Amino acid sequence: MNNRLNLCFFILSYMCMCLSAQYVPPFTEDCRSGMYPPNGPTFKGDVSWYTVDLDLPASKRWTDVISDKKTEMASMIQAIRDLADAFVPSGKLIQLVDKDLPLMVDTLPYPFNEEIRGIASVSGVPLGEVVLFNIFYEVFTVCTSLVAEDVNGNLIHARNLDFGLFMGWDLKNRSWVITEKLKPLVVNIDFTRNGQTVFKSTNFAGYVGMLTGIHQNSFTLTMNERFSLDGGYIGILEWILGKRDGMWMSFLTRSVLENATSYESAKALLSDTKLLAPAYFILGGNQSGEACIITRSRTQNISPLELNVKNGRWYVLETNYDHWKEPLFLDDRRTPAMKCMNQTTQTNISVKTVYDVLSTKPVLNKLTTYTTLMEVSKGTLESFIRDCPNPCMPW
Numbered sequence: 321m322n323n324r325l326n327l328c329f330f331i332l333s334y335m336c337m338c339l340s341a342q343y344v345p346p347f348t349e350d351c352r353s354g355m356y357p358p359n360g361p362t363f364k365g366d367v368s369w370y371t372v373d374l375d376l377p378a379s380k381r382w383t384d385v386i387s388d389k390k391t392e393m394a395s396m397i398q399a400i401r402d403l404a405d406a407f408v409p410s411g412k413l414i415q416l417v418d419k420d421l422p423l424m425v426d427t428l429p430y431p432f433n434e435e436i437r438g439i440a441s442v443s444g445v446p447l448g449e450v451v452l453f454n455i456f457y458e459v460f461t462v463c464t465s466l467v468a469e470d471v472n473g474n475l476i477h478a479r480n481l482d483f484g485l486f487m488g489w490d491l492k493n494r495s496w497v498i499t500e501k502l503k504p505l506v507v508n509i510d511f512t513r514n515g516q517t518v519f520k521s522t523n524f525a526g527y528v529g530m531l532t533g534i535h536q537n538s539f540t541l542t543m544n545e546r547f548s549l550d551g552g553y554i555g556i557l558e559w560i561l562g563k564r565d566g567m568w569m570s571f572l573t574r575s576v577l578e579n580a581t582s583y584e585s586a587k588a589l590l591s592d593t594k595l596l597a598p599a600y601f602i603l604g605g606n607q608s609g610e611a612c613i614i615t616r617s618r619t620q621n622i623s624p625l626e627l628n629v630k631n632g633r634w635y636v637l638e639t640n641y642d643h644w645k646e647p648l649f650l651d652d653r654r655t656p657a658m659k660c661m662n663q664t665t666q667t668n669i670s671v672k673t674v675y676d677v678l679s680t681k682p683v684l685n686k687l688t689t690y691t692t693l694m695e696v697s698k699g700t701l702e703s704f705i706r707d708c709p710n711p712c713m714p715w
């Protein structure tokens with residue numbers, strides 16, 4: 321059978337596995353307080369900073385990051401290989417990835433194609449596996465993102481990045497194998513042009529798209545995955561099979577962080593660009609009232625939700641469910657997060673109290689890889705590697 325079809329079957333069967341997940345009782349707790357500055361068992365470590373110089377040729381930009389993180393990257397890739405072997409024995413799946421996915425890199429737009437080649441060459445990881453790594457993030461992320469306005473009109477944008485759903489549950493450790501392997505790969509990056517910061521992001525070494533970032537003085541942006549029956553992963557399957565209109569979601573996020581210059585232009589690009597799959601974009605500006613949740617189908621922005629302080633909506637918050645619908649009862653992180661936001665009140669909202677909200681189970685869960693806090697008025701981005709001590713929800 322055609323190898324590309326095989327790959328599609330693999331992705332589809334993975335989706336089915338996800339749907340048949342077991343019910344687990346939610347480990348919820350009272351809203352946390354006094355968690356910041358981060359310490360204790362939910363804080364696993366700080367994140368180091370790197371500079372990526374956008375004036376360098378695309379294939380050279382990631383050399384410093386990858387040289388530093390080579391060992392961690394190899395260990396994560398090995399874990400993915402082991403998982404793939406458990407799924408399709410005798411290394412068949414990885415053979416397919418090594419043989420077929422390198423061809424795919426040529427179909428990706430510049431600068432992503434060149435950057436991915438550069439990463440493969442510095443890390444020594446086969447090109448197909450670096451491509452797989454870059455595609456995986458598009459598919460297996462669940463998260464919580466929020467933008468809140470304080471009483472002085474300052475905007476605070478924060479997120480938990482929860483990644484690795486259904487990617488190998490370690491019974492002994494009660495943790496997700498890939499989530500644990502990703503934690504050492506978390507990096508903060510300062511992207512520069514002419515020696516000046518253009519934007520900053522929290523990222524995984526080896527990954528060229530963006531999930532979390534701040535464009536200096538103008539806007540903050542995070543992306544959450546949107547599971548949707550109408551649209552789903554058809555676009556990604558089509559891309560693999562050769563029909564290539566639409567943009568990879570995290571590539572759009574990267575382009576916007578790199579090249580948009582205002583909240584309004586970022587909003588327009590995120591609302592109108594055709595995508596390969598649905599997504600949520602959570603965008604904050606640099607003025608009072610500038611924040612929104614963009615709920616995307618492949619082609620349009622459905623029912624935009626804007627900050628509206630006058631009418632009492634002083635924050636917007638998104639997990640992985642449409643804001644006008646109830647979250648899946650198995651996975652309600654929205655209600656506990658909103659409960660804690662409401663309890664905090666606008667008067668007391670700050671980077672510190674937002675960190676408390678994001679440290680409360682199940683907003684914090686076994687998938688939570690990092691927490692990022694951004695403040696556009698100060699131009700700050702800080703992030704922390706997280707752990708969720710038992711008892712803790714797997715997601």
Ligand SMILES: *[C@@H]1O[C@H](CO)[C@@H](O)[C@H](O)[C@H]1NC(C)=O
Nearest residue numbers: 490492493494495497500707
């Ligand atoms: C279990 O978790 C610890 C710490 O998170 C890690 O160092 C260790 O390698 C894990 N064990 C396995 C078998 O993955």
Ligand SMILES: *[C@@H]1O[C@H](CO)[C@@H](O)[C@H](O)[C@H]1NC(C)=O
Nearest residue numbers: 537538539581582583606607
């Ligand atoms: C907000 O962003 C706009 C567009 O980038 C910029 O012109 C303006 O100076 C910024 N305002 C503040 C307060 O940073």
Ligand SMILES: *[C@@H]1O[C@H](CO)[C@@H](O)[C@H](O)[C@H]1NC(C)=O
Nearest residue numbers: 430431571574575576578579
């Ligand atoms: C941003 O714009 C520049 C100049 O047009 C272009 O070379 C670059 O590839 C763009 N970056 C992304 C990530 O699309």
Ligand SMILES: *[C@@H]1O[C@H](CO)[C@@H](O)[C@H](O)[C@H]1NC(C)=O
Nearest residue numbers: 632654655656658659660662
């Ligand atoms: C939080 O407050 C908002 C606005 O008053 C309200 O719509 C929402 O139901 C509250 N949510 C929770 C979980 O308390």
Ligand SMILES: *[C@@H]1O[C@H](CO)[C@@H](O)[C@H](O)[C@H]1NC(C)=O
Nearest residue numbers: 662663664665666667668669
């Ligand atoms: C806001 O913070 C102050 C000082 O920390 C505290 O005394 C007060 O109880 C807080 N208010 C709420 C509603 O949590």
